[in-house]
Amino acid sequence: DIQMTQSPSSLSAFVGDRVTITCRASQSITSSLNWYQQKPGKAPKLLIHAASSLQSGVPSRFSGSGSGTDFTLTISSLQPEDFATYYCQQTYSIPFTFGPGTKVD
């Protein structure tokens, strides 16, 4: 299985801050990397697919970059509704594994 790691595991930020979350794969996954946002008691919501493609309806303050093994999710200006846990997921090979999550509070 491809192992996914995320850093940091949690971070504290303020409204208006630029936030960066890193995801690393144990082997190259080309650009087969997705980002989800999850709020307590809710299903995850797709933010970014294929490493850098913004899902329809997602605010443009969210962006993704990277390829191979190293990826980044950036929130350019944190909004109150962005406090949540963020997960990366590789869809390069089965099983399509998730990172352990990064909690933004």
Place this chain on the structure above:
Amino acid sequence: QLQLQESGPGLVKPSETLSLTCTVSGGTISSVSYYWGWIRQPPGKGLEWIGIIYYSGSSHYNPSLKSRVTISVDTSKNQFSLKLSSVTAADTAVYYCGRTFGDSNYFDYWGQGTLVTVSS
């Protein structure tokens, strides 16, 4: 608007089989562009991919669960289902159904999730 809804028992006894159904509305499960799948999340923990199925019945499973998992599809009812056999407390989780897009396999639509507790 596409909607997915999980249904099934919220409590399952150890060693028994967990059975859940996902009903799709606002769209057809027989679309050539999508797979349909399951993900679970133990309380307070991260996400685990369980498997996906195409409307034709072609399926792919997480190898760690493959010996216990069956995902099936009923196009006449616009539903797909999950069966997980020989459950233990470690299978206690919120189970989500969802739609995955084509070859990219990301989940773009999700059900609300249903908590299944394994306990005697």
